[in-house]
Amino acid sequence: MRIELIAVGTELLLGHTINTNAAWLSQELAKIGVDVFFQSTVGDNPSRIKQVLSLASGRSDGIIVTGGLGPTEDDITTQAIAEFARRPLIFHPKILKKIRNRFQRRKIAMSKLNERQAYLPKEAREISNSVGTAPGFILFGDSPQKTGTVPIIALPGVPREMKPMFLQTVRPFLQKHGKTISVLVCKTLRTTGLPESTIAARVTKWLKLKPPVTVGIYAHLGEVDLRVMAKGETPKKAERAIAKIEKEIRPKIKDVSFGSDEDTLESVVVNHLIARKKTLAVVESCTGGLLAHRVTNVSGSSKILTQGLVTYSNKSKTNLLGVPAGLLKKKGAVSREVALLMAQRIRQTAGTTFGIGITGIAGPTGGTKKKPVGLVYIALATSQKTYCSELFLKGSREEIKWQATQNALNGLRLELMKT
Amino acid sequence: MRIELIAVGTELLLGHTINTNAAWLSQELAKIGVDVFFQSTVGDNPSRIKQVLSLASGRSDGIIVTGGLGPTEDDITTQAIAEFARRPLIFHPKILKKIRNRFQRRKIAMSKLNERQAYLPKEAREISNSVGTAPGFILFGDSPQKTGTVPIIALPGVPREMKPMFLQTVRPFLQKHGKTISVLVCKTLRTTGLPESTIAARVTKWLKLKPPVTVGIYAHLGEVDLRVMAKGETPKKAERAIAKIEKEIRPKIKDVSFGSDEDTLESVVVNHLIARKKTLAVVESCTGGLLAHRVTNVSGSSKILTQGLVTYSNKSKTNLLGVPAGLLKKKGAVSREVALLMAQRIRQTAGTTFGIGITGIAGPTGGTKKKPVGLVYIALATSQKTYCSELFLKGSREEIKWQATQNALNGLRLELMKT
Numbered sequence: 144m145r146i147e148l149i150a151v152g153t154e155l156l157l158g159h160t161i162n163t164n165a166a167w168l169s170q171e172l173a174k175i176g177v178d179v180f181f182q183s184t185v186g187d188n189p190s191r192i193k194q195v196l197s198l199a200s201g202r203s204d205g206i207i208v209t210g211g212l213g214p215t216e217d218d219i220t221t222q223a224i225a226e227f228a229r230r231p232l233i234f235h236p237k238i239l240k241k242i243r244n245r246f247q248r249r250k251i252a253m254s255k256l257n258e259r260q261a262y263l264p265k266e267a268r269e270i271s272n273s274v275g276t277a278p279g280f281i282l283f284g285d286s287p288q289k290t291g292t293v294p295i296i297a298l299p300g301v302p303r304e305m306k307p308m309f310l311q312t313v314r315p316f317l318q319k320h321g322k323t324i325s326v327l328v329c330k331t332l333r334t335t336g337l338p339e340s341t342i343a344a345r346v347t348k349w350l351k352l353k354p355p356v357t358v359g360i361y362a363h364l365g366e367v368d369l370r371v372m373a374k375g376e377t378p379k380k381a382e383r384a385i386a387k388i389e390k391e392i393r394p395k396i397k398d399v400s401f402g403s404d405e406d407t408l409e410s411v412v413v414n415h416l417i418a419r420k421k422t423l424a425v426v427e428s429c430t431g432g433l434l435a436h437r438v439t440n441v442s443g444s445s446k447i448l449t450q451g452l453v454t455y456s457n458k459s460k461t462n463l464l465g466v467p468a469g470l471l472k473k474k475g476a477v478s479r480e481v482a483l484l485m486a487q488r489i490r491q492t493a494g495t496t497f498g499i500g501i502t503g504i505a506g507p508t509g510g511t512k513k514k515p516v517g518l519v520y521i522a523l524a525t526s527q528k529t530y531c532s533e534l535f536l537k538g539s540r541e542e543i544k545w546q547a548t549q550n551a552l553n554g555l556r557l558e559l560m561k562t
Numbered sequence: 563m564r565i566e567l568i569a570v571g572t573e574l575l576l577g578h579t580i581n582t583n584a585a586w587l588s589q590e591l592a593k594i595g596v597d598v599f600f601q602s603t604v605g606d607n608p609s610r611i612k613q614v615l616s617l618a619s620g621r622s623d624g625i626i627v628t629g630g631l632g633p634t635e636d637d638i639t640t641q642a643i644a645e646f647a648r649r650p651l652i653f654h655p656k657i658l659k660k661i662r663n664r665f666q667r668r669k670i671a672m673s674k675l676n677e678r679q680a681y682l683p684k685e686a687r688e689i690s691n692s693v694g695t696a697p698g699f700i701l702f703g704d705s706p707q708k709t710g711t712v713p714i715i716a717l718p719g720v721p722r723e724m725k726p727m728f729l730q731t732v733r734p735f736l737q738k739h740g741k742t743i744s745v746l747v748c749k750t751l752r753t754t755g756l757p758e759s760t761i762a763a764r765v766t767k768w769l770k771l772k773p774p775v776t777v778g779i780y781a782h783l784g785e786v787d788l789r790v791m792a793k794g795e796t797p798k799k800a801e802r803a804i805a806k807i808e809k810e811i812r813p814k815i816k817d818v819s820f821g822s823d824e825d826t827l828e829s830v831v832v833n834h835l836i837a838r839k840k841t842l843a844v845v846e847s848c849t850g851g852l853l854a855h856r857v858t859n860v861s862g863s864s865k866i867l868t869q870g871l872v873t874y875s876n877k878s879k880t881n882l883l884g885v886p887a888g889l890l891k892k893k894g895a896v897s898r899e900v901a902l903l904m905a906q907r908i909r910q911t912a913g914t915t916f917g918i919g920i921t922g923i924a925g926p927t928g929g930t931k932k933k934p935v936g937l938v939y940i941a942l943a944t945s946q947k948t949y950c951s952e953l954f955l956k957g958s959r960e961e962i963k964w965q966a967t968q969n970a971l972n973g974l975r976l977e978l979m980k981t
Contacts, residue, residue: 156598157746158588159778159789163580165603170577179575180610184584184601191599198617329576340673340695343634347675350635360634361573362720370578425872431858432851435872439850440960442926444874450882451872453844453854459869459912463882493878507861535668538693541859542722 144317145178147203149195151211151220152300153186164209164302171309173327175318176374187211192223200293207313210300212277214256221280224295225264228282232262238269242276270296270312275304281316294320328381330389332369334399335408335553342367345395349388356384358392364542365549366408369396401556408552413441413448415559416496423555424493426452426464426485428476429503429519434548449493454485464488475514477502479531482520486531490524497558498524499551505540519547523554530554563736564597566622568614570630570639571719572605583628583721590728594737595745606630611642619712626732629719631696633675640699643714644683647701651681657688661695689715689731694723700735713739747800749808751788752825753818754972761786764814768807775803777811783961784968785827788815820975827971832860832867834978835915842974843912845871845883845904847895848922848938853967868912873904883907894933896921898950901939905950909943916977917943918970922953924962938966942973949973 148168154160165182172179181203185195192211199206211220225232239261246253263269263280270279277299296313298305334342339362343350346369349358355374360367371388375381393400402411416423425434425448435451438444452463457476460466466484474480482500490498503519510516517536522529534550536543567587573579584601591598600622604614611630618625630639644651658680665672682688682699689698696718715732717724753761758781762769765788768777774793779786790807794800812819821830835842844853844867854870857863871882876895879885885903893899901919909917922938929935936955941948951973955965 155585156588156601157592158585158590159780161580161582161585162601166574166577166580168577169575173576180605180607181614182575182603186599188599195600327576329578338670338673340633340675341670343675344673347635359572359636361578362632364722370573372576427851430855431863431867432846432854432870432872433858435851435874436849436855436963439852439872439874439924440963442959444850445928448850448872449875450878451851451870451874453851453858453867453870453872455858455864455870456868462911463869492881505858509864537668538722540861544855544859 144176144205145180145203146172146205146207146317147199148179148182149192149199149206149208150182150184150300151187151192151208152184153217155184155210156186164300164305167302167306168207168209168309171314172317173329175314176326177317187217187219189219189223189226192220193227196224196227196295200295203293205294205296205317207296207298209298209305212260212279212297212299214254214260214276216256218259220297221262221264224282224297228264228295230264230266230282233265235261235263235269238263238278241271241278245276270298270308272299272304272308274307275299275301277304279308279312281313326376326378326381327372327374328378328385329370329372330385331404332371332389332392332396332400333402333406333408334367334369334396335365335401335549336399337367338362339367342369342396342399346392349392352388356388358388364538365546367399401553407441408549408556409437410441412552412556412559413438413444415556416447417443419559419562421447421496421559422493423448423497423499424450424489424495425499425501425551426454426489427501428454428460428485429505430501430544430547430551431455431505433544434499434501434551437548437552449495452489460485464492477504477514477518477520479520479522479533482522483524483529483531486522486524487529496526497555499555500524501547501551503534503543503547505543507540517543519543519550521547521551521554523551523558525558530558563595563624564599564622565591565624565626565736566618567598567601568611568618568625568627569601569603569719570606570611570627571603572607572636574603574629575605583719583724586721586725587626587628587728589748590733591736592746593748594733596736606636606638608638608642608645611639612646615643615646615714619714622712624713624715624736626715626717628717628724631679631698631716631718633673633679633695635675637678639716640681640683643701643716647683647714649683649685649701652684654680654682654688657682657697660690660697664695689717689727691718691723691727693726694718694720696723698727698731700732745795745797745800746791746793747797747804748789748791749804750823751790751808751811751815751819752821752827753786753788753815754784754820754827754968755818756786757781758786761788761815761818765811768811771807775807777807783957784965820972826860827968827975828856829860831971831975831978832857832863834975835866836862838978838981840915840978841866841868841912842916842918843867843869843908843914844918844920844970845873845908846920847873847879847904848924849920849963849966849970850874850924852963853918853920853970856967856971868914871908879904883911896923896933896937896939898939898941898952901941902943902948902950905941905943906948915945916974918974919943920966920970922962922966924959926959936962938962938969940966940970940973942970942977944977949977
């Protein structure tokens, strides 16, 4: 079954609101095996809404329209759907009573405008809204291009109203009426440390797979994901198909894969440390606290992170860690030598298993020819040894900070893998 | 002029990625008076991409396509546009050289796959990408429905690559070739410290305004924005209309307004500190480095932030700041007394104008009946006095961290306002 999504709202076309409903609905539809091939967004304009409905009804088996069901005069979705399907609008006293009760419970006077929300196209079935005033509805509309009819489902645009209405009413409806043959299951394998093209070259063979099992590649800042997707008659069958492909791919990405699905690099590292009863202290210069922030985003991190320092000034490097002023002068604060010493000293003073020191130039100013913006040194001190990497990162100030912490976390992850 | 936006990518149709490009591009286009009536999303499928291009070229004056310009085999946007416009793909040695140099600078081997990115449809003009490998392009394609031609502009889907390319190349192109009739100007007034409903009640009168000048209200975590929008024949006229409304609204939000448009709370605070030659040191417990991270996101912050401490363990509070172990035992690490001492001690040891200390329970575990999750103490030490606020915050671990830093920054802002 193919469903097409239409978002109605001039605020979307003006860019004042980001359409998060499309992503959420697409994910939920994929879970029940419904394909989404097209998503469109259109303004609060009757003829353009009808134009999009006409197109969608010709190429899809069903339409979900979000937005434009509110009480104000620029909410015209119900009217436009009624005109497109050539149905009159019918007044529903029961719906009006529900809306009125809602206002009474909250001790607010109902506006006359809300009466509009009690009208639905003839033969439409109400979708009850437990969170707000706008009811949704399901209508089997006429398709001008096909002889059959496709259902048009209208939902409010407010995500916290739309989501329960979809889950409680629309999903069961689609599962009953849609010709659901299969389910779609996804598993995301997360990697860091190599660019997208290098990962792609390693798994070219699998990227060419055709449904029912496919593999896609997606790059984020400092991370490349491989998404394995399988369609199957049952979740079990789809999961088995994924497991087979995963087993083939795993050896190819062994050195760079840090987790899957909801794992983050910081959650993986923190949980490794907790499991091995190891501890960590960090000292940051150019990343300015982001590394400690990412580590402490993980619940339970207080077990492993004892302290963090943000030594932004040279003086603080000397006062807090005893980095000699002479060394800072001779080699510069952004140098391999200073990074190594920062990592060693924080590990010693905090008495932890690991110490991480980061120093660099996040930009946009402060770079020189010899030490450009994006130059970052990351040192990791263990009881045996201290390592240091030199990175040349690109991007904005915040992107350089992010990539530097990504490298620091991955360095620690690789060190933990050894033991 | 009407531009239509097409986002290409199966990850969008599966809901794995939220299409933020559409909102950003729509906003930028509105600023230069370009209308967007339709936005569509389509998967990595050549015939469906061509179908959407055909429709768009028939009803719009230009098309911006984002996504599908990467090096891998499911990146097929360039190919699909070339087929739609009936142009062969031409190899550009200069583009390949640029891509190759990019890899060399970063000391990474280029994958053979990246060669695909050096092909553009015949007669297409390259849009240089300074951030990533994928070049964009501008092509005047043939419209099957019209006798004229509409320009097709292809940009990468990665926002940090797409945005500078739009601003540097596409916007000037559209300004030169588009028939701009009116412009839309927006100004966002940013507030923190009061809930949306309270702000709304203060400005009800202006929220009811009708075009050409309107005011909208938008709530984010720890922040409420008022957006004033005006359409006018010229930017000057629209700006004058906005200035008039702003002058009326300003007195109503004087106590909570911290800036406008691109201002962030941290940028406002950091720039105040720089302008007044004041300095800051922070010590964080439950916010785990987020406060230092936000401050150091502002370029120039090295002038005012000398150091930050993340004293996650009790021991580190004692060792680094001399918070007596007895006090920690008696009052608990999360207490007014400890917060006050943290702020005072960090100010003294760092020798700064201001010291901020934060201690609390970010959750989801660690709360008790007396000290629930979300309890946070924020202390601000000055040369005269130390203040402490007690907050009961709601939300996830990350949301509590964010709101705590929002309060800390706003407390410092209000203190700076006094002088």
